[in-house]
Amino acid sequence: MINPWLAVADAHASVASMARGDRYEQEEDAMTIDVEGLTKTYRGTYAVRDVSFSVQSGKVTGFLGPNGAGKSTTMRSIVGLDRPTAGRARIDGSEYRAFAAPLREVGALLDARAAHRSRSALNHLTSIAATHRIPRSRVDEVLEATGLSAVARKKVGGFSLGMGQRLGIAAALLGDPGTLILDEPVNGLDPEGVTWVRELLARLAAEGRTVFLSSHLLNELALIADHVIIIGRGEIIADAPIGSLTEQGDGRVRVRTLDVPALTRRITSAGATVASSEPGVLDVEGLSAEQIARAANEAGVLITELTPLRQTLEEAYNRLTRDAQEFVSA
Amino acid sequence: MSTTTDMAAAPVVRRFPAGEVSLGGTIVSEWIKFRGLASNHVLAGFAFLLLTANGIAMPWAYVFRDRGSPKANYDAYPEMIVDKTGYVGIVLAVLAVLMITNEYRSAQIGTTLLAVPRRTAVLVAKASIIAGVSFLIGVVSSAVGFALAPIILAGGGYGYVLETPELARLVLGSGLYLAALSILGIALGTIIRNVVAAVLATIVLLLIVPVIPQMFSEYGTEITRFFPIQAGSLLLAPTGTDPMGPWTGYAVLLIWTLASFVVAAITFLRRDA
Numbered sequence: 200m201i202n203p204w205l206a207v208a209d210a211h212a213s214v215a216s217m218a219r220g221d222r223y224e225q226e227e228d229a230m231t232i233d234v235e236g237l238t239k240t241y242r243g244t245y246a247v248r249d250v251s252f253s254v255q256s257g258k259v260t261g262f263l264g265p266n267g268a269g270k271s272t273t274m275r276s277i278v279g280l281d282r283p284t285a286g287r288a289r290i291d292g293s294e295y296r297a298f299a300a301p302l303r304e305v306g307a308l309l310d311a312r313a314a315h316r317s318r319s320a321l322n323h324l325t326s327i328a329a330t331h332r333i334p335r336s337r338v339d340e341v342l343e344a345t346g347l348s349a350v351a352r353k354k355v356g357g358f359s360l361g362m363g364q365r366l367g368i369a370a371a372l373l374g375d376p377g378t379l380i381l382d383e384p385v386n387g388l389d390p391e392g393v394t395w396v397r398e399l400l401a402r403l404a405a406e407g408r409t410v411f412l413s414s415h416l417l418n419e420l421a422l423i424a425d426h427v428i429i430i431g432r433g434e435i436i437a438d439a440p441i442g443s444l445t446e447q448g449d450g451r452v453r454v455r456t457l458d459v460p461a462l463t464r465r466i467t468s469a470g471a472t473v474a475s476s477e478p479g480v481l482d483v484e485g486l487s488a489e490q491i492a493r494a495a496n497e498a499g500v501l502i503t504e505l506t507p508l509r510q511t512l513e514e515a516y517n518r519l520t521r522d523a524q525e526f527v528s529a
Numbered sequence: 530m531s532t533t534t535d536m537a538a539a540p541v542v543r544r545f546p547a548g549e550v551s552l553g554g555t556i557v558s559e560w561i562k563f564r565g566l567a568s569n570h571v572l573a574g575f576a577f578l579l580l581t582a583n584g585i586a587m588p589w590a591y592v593f594r595d596r597g598s599p600k601a602n603y604d605a606y607p608e609m610i611v612d613k614t615g616y617v618g619i620v621l622a623v624l625a626v627l628m629i630t631n632e633y634r635s636a637q638i639g640t641t642l643l644a645v646p647r648r649t650a651v652l653v654a655k656a657s658i659i660a661g662v663s664f665l666i667g668v669v670s671s672a673v674g675f676a677l678a679p680i681i682l683a684g685g686g687y688g689y690v691l692e693t694p695e696l697a698r699l700v701l702g703s704g705l706y707l708a709a710l711s712i713l714g715i716a717l718g719t720i721i722r723n724v725v726a727a728v729l730a731t732i733v734l735l736l737i738v739p740v741i742p743q744m745f746s747e748y749g750t751e752i753t754r755f756f757p758i759q760a761g762s763l764l765l766a767p768t769g770t771d772p773m774g775p776w777t778g779y780a781v782l783l784i785w786t787l788a789s790f791v792v793a794a795i796t797f798l799r800r801d802a
Contacts (some may be wrong), residue, residue, distance in 0.1 A: 279646050280639055280802040296646040299549040307643050313636040315566065322565030323640075329558035330644040332548035370640060374547045 236286035246272040247433040254411045259404045261424030262413035269433040270413040302374030308367035308381045316356030341369040360387030381412040397423045431520045444515040454481045455504035465498040555654040576620040577666045583613040584674020592685030607691040610674040615762030618710040625659045625714025630724040656715045660708035667703030702764040709786045716789035757785045
């Protein structure tokens with residue numbers, strides 16, 4: 200597993216970063232997106248309100264929220280396409296506009312249709328590459344990597360949504376950037392395409408890059424992201440590792456038993472509440488699995504299943520967004 | 530300090546040393562975009578054909594005119610070669626309007642500004658490309674006209690006197706006039722953004738608004754003189770057509786162009802993309 204080239208590159212990178220001065224040193228972690236107090240109003244209506252979060256490098260961070268929650272506005276503000284009403288967003292400590300070579304720092308996909316319909320995919324990418332004097336070989340490489348080589352000379356207007364996404368990802372990868380910001384990148388992709396994006400983003404994150412992608416589909420994001428930031432009605436309502444959202448049980452234990460009446464009597468007298476979802480099955484609230492097992496043992500009742508119930512990611516998401524809505528309307 | 534703490538994350542290895550974004554690179558990018566759209570070739574080619582055809586048709590028509598008509602009783606003059614350039618310029622102004630408004634319609638503008646966040650550079654690059662194309666169209670089409678017109682006129686026993694400085698004014702002037710008018714198109718497109726609205730506004734400003742003052746007063750022509758096409762095309766008219774003179778007329782067009790471009794740049798910098 201020892202790769203001398205990586206070691207050389209590592210040493211080289213350290214020297215380079217020292218030579219570059221203290222731009223990165225003020226930050227604890229070099230590659231991050233930092234959003235502070237971001238507020239954006241459109242004609243008096245809040246699109247996002249006082250949003251703060253940071254995205255760390257080395258992992259895939261999902262940005263989850265229903266349509267209209269403010270995901271795109273936040274992402275567009277990070278890269279300077281929209282001007283925030285208040286607050287600021289920085290990438291690796293700098294505003295996007297301040298980068299001397301923005302495409303080398305950040306690759307962004309904000310709209311899969313962000314190419315003129317009558318232009319060829321090749322023309323689209325070479326025009327972007329020209330701004331940073333990125334060589335033609337790199338254009339061919341991203342076309343190859345995104346599976347678009349065969350249609351490079353076809354007009355973008357004839358592309359399916361999935362092919363448009365691939366073209367947008369190709370454009371984002373052109374500058375080999377340290378940060379990727381992708382708005383709904385798997386929307387419209389077929390299952391094979393979703394797998395490809397997942398593997399691509401995981402690889403980019405493993406290389407130490409910052410990967411930030413949005414989705415309104417929870418199941419989609421659950422497959423791809425390590426960390427999730429949930430936004431609802433323009434406000435951040437959760438910012439946590441994706442596993443932690445499902446880890447916490449909701450306190451209920453599912454029990455399957457051959458003697459429902461006896462077990463019910465025993466555990467209700469111990470203070471638990473019991474519901475039944477199907478014959479022979481009890482959902483117990485107020486006792487731990489171990490307490491239920493002891494109760495069954497003492498009562499001489501045989502139980503055939505004992506499962507602490509976890510909330511699904513979807514339940515966690517629904518609960519969080521529901522709370523946010525109550526908070527907003529209160 | 531933090532060099533040893535981040536060992537968990539491998540360093541990002543960049544294989545392609547992208548250069549810094551520059552105005553030169555942005556102009557190259559805009560040129561690639563310009564060439565990549567067939568509609569640009571069609572509109573630019575159409576303007577070139579109209580201008581060249583006029584340069585050939587006018588001396589031709591002079592040779593075969595109805596000499597009995599009192600209206601036909603005039604000497605051939607060199608400015609007839611470029612006398613439609615003033616209005617044909619609208620084609621290039623519309624082409625310029627489309628260059629920017631199509632970016633808004635297709636959301637391409639987002640891609641453009643991600644690559645070049647310094648927005649003024651994008652506007653300057655677009656203006657440079659369409660101004661360069663328009664300049665070439667004006668110079669080449671009028672040069673073709675001035676090369677062929679004496680031959681055509683000579684076929685009917687006619688001719689005109691054209692000093693070299695005048696030839697230079699009319700040939701280079703064709704290019705300069707069209708360049709200024711197309712930059713005005715970039716500015717109007719940037720300010721208005723919507724394709725249809727911007728094209729209509731350009732046509733209304735260049736063609737309809739100038740004649741409105743004349744409808745209300747005989748002194749209206751005094752106002753009409755100062756509109757972009759009327760003032761600018763003095764550069765291509767016989768000297769003495771207007772008291773302003775060719776270069777003052779062109780300067781008035783440049784004021785329109787520069788003022789619109791400054792307004793366009795300010796709105797472009799302030800608005801969300």
